[in-house]
Amino acid sequence: MNIVVDSGNTYAKIGWFEGPELLRFETRLTFDQLIDAVRSSSVDNILFSSVGKDVEEFRRAIQPNAPVLNLDSQTPLPITKDYETPATLGADRIAAAVGAGYLFPNEDLVVIDMGTCITYDYLDQAARFQGGLISPGMRMRFKAMHTFTQRLPLVEPGPAPTLIGKNTRHAMLSGVMNGLVAEINGIMAAYRTQSPACRVVLCGGDVPFFESLLKPPIFVVPQLVLIGLNRILQHNVNLQNE
Template identity: 25%
Template sequence: MLLAIDCGNTNTVFSIWDGQRFLCTLRTSTEHQRTADQYFVWFSTLLNHFGIKADIDGVIISSTVPRVVFNLRVFSDRYFGCRPLVVGKPECRLPVDVRVDAGTQVGPDRLVNTVAGYDLYGGDLIIVDFGTATTFDVVDTDGAYIGGVIAPGVNLSLQALHEAAAALPHIDVTKPERVIGTNTVDCMQSGVFWGYVGLINGICERIKAEHGRTMKVIATGGLAPLFQQGTDMFDMFEDKLTMHGLTVIFEHNKEG
């Protein structure tokens, strides 16, 4: 069985793939100080709790935080006896091309999303991923990653408002009934929700115009369903897009 680890700037998600389906999805906050042994205590406790017997013989990692990879490598080696495949490292081959400026870094999560989107829906895609940052990944006709957009994440925007202005409280994003807020919280919620809807629609329209071909838009990430209530730009919502991409990349590397 494969253990797929998707490490974002806020959360790290572990999922076990038995070849047919994901047996579980476990989430922990991303902290580079966490040791291999700490991961294992947490991981084995939860597997026990859910009654999952997993015979893990492969590990694949995508991490937007380079520093956490060391301890995850030790975790994989010590507890499952295997060397993990790390997306973005030269030894990890991708089934798609990456066409960006020479010498530039691309977030491994964006490459994994590209692979997953192309596997599920073919080329000419925009993938919108709501994480710490909101990313728009553009997938060409042949499945290549050709760039995209990085925007501040929804919670980051709310946090910035709160931290920069003394009179603005910390709030969570929700869909406000009206655009015109009649109190501070409603005004902030409107700014972030409708502002973000405008950002999603505007960026997707401009990407489509620039790309010049019909494109499908796939949304993923925890906040995607919320924004689906404010825009009809998304053609699909894929909850496990990154996890799917990790299984595809693992298989691709086994084949060669």
């Protein structure tokens, strides 16, 4: 069995795989909960991807000789990177692209990950990661309006309202939600102009707010990052066994 870990600044997500099959996953785990989940599993290989924790801290917490592969800019991948600064490329962006390429091989793919930031990345049919766009995420936009003004409240996300707001909260909600719908549809249209046959694949925690409002065709794969991390782990295990 393989385990893949996607550890963020606050919480971690973990997936258990048998070969390519995702058996189960858990989200919003603290570091201690993550360690308990890994320790309680019988595992052959582990891939650790993190923006906030050092892999050695993770390895020591499990056991010093645990079979942990750390995902960094030097890790071999089943895709190639046509990117000017690969050392700065976020692991989540790469993992989502690898997952999309695994699920939809030999296609031009636009991979949209709706998390803290929204990333729009392009993987061509030859499995070359070309780069993309990074935009503020939904909650970041609400927090920015509250933080950088003196009187605007902190608004919680909700369904996209009518366009014309009749009060301040409504106007802010409309600006963020309808603004994001326009942004995402516009960027998808721009990619489709460049590559008419491209497939759009979405993931990330904020997708449910928007998937019914986006112009089809789109494909939502909630656990795309975990699928991509497991594909990277399988790729490296195969290299070691050659």
